[in-house]
Amino acid sequence: MERFEKAFLCAAAIVLVIFLGALAYSSLAMGIHLPSHFGMIHYTAGQKLRRVLRQTPPFDRPGVREIAPGKYQVTVIGLTWSFLPAVIELPAGAEVTFVATSMDVIHGFFIPGTRVNMMLIPGQVSECVYRFRQPGEYLLICHEYCGRLHHTMSARMVVK
Numbered sequence: 001m002e003r004f005e006k007a008f009l010c011a012a013a014i015v016l017v018i019f020l021g022a023l024a025y026s027s028l029a030m031g032i033h034l035p036s037h038f039g040m041i042h043y044t045a046g047q048k049l050r051r052v053l054r055q056t057p058p059f060d061r062p063g064v065r066e067i068a069p070g071k072y073q074v075t076v077i078g079l080t081w082s083f084l085p086a087v088i089e090l091p092a093g094a095e096v097t098f099v100a101t102s103m104d105v106i107h108g109f110f111i112p113g114t115r116v117n118m119m120l121i122p123g124q125v126s127e128c129v130y131r132f133r134q135p136g137e138y139l140l141i142c143h144e145y146c147g148r149l150h151h152t153m154s155a156r157m158v159v160k
């Protein structure tokens with residue numbers, strides 16, 4: 001084996017180990033992972049998704065719910081061109097689980113400055129856990145083009 005061949009193989013192996021280490025650290029120690037869609041909303045072709053969502057928990061009551069001391073679940077529905085609810089109030093430092101879906105077309109669910117970044121697909125449930133440590137106002141925006149007024153699609157997050 002050539003000397004340079006060995007050196008390049010060694011360098012490639014070292015880079016691979018560094019990348020795997022960074023991946024393991026970010027997912028295990030920092031809790032960063034891909035947004036997941038853990039559930040489906042079952043409906044048939046004849047049913048209107050809007051009506052099905054109105055009867056499917058937790059989407060029958062969109063909003064903030066305290067599920068345990070210091071733990072909140074925020075249920076959000078994306079629809080052209082707004083989010084339900086339009087204002088979300090949360091206490092700072094609480095563990096927040098966002099459970100969201102779309103009522104019509106594919107929407108985005110993105111809070112700039114955080115790692116909350118999901119896709120809302122009609123009939124699928126998206127979930128993301130986040131802790132807002134800093135009080136303040138955050139903006140929830142759609143970052144998947146969803147039509148003419150896509151740029152107006154947002155909700156306000158107030159963390160106190």
Ligand SMILES: [Cu+2]
Pocket residue numbers: 107108142143144145146147150151153
């Ligand atoms: Cu959009």
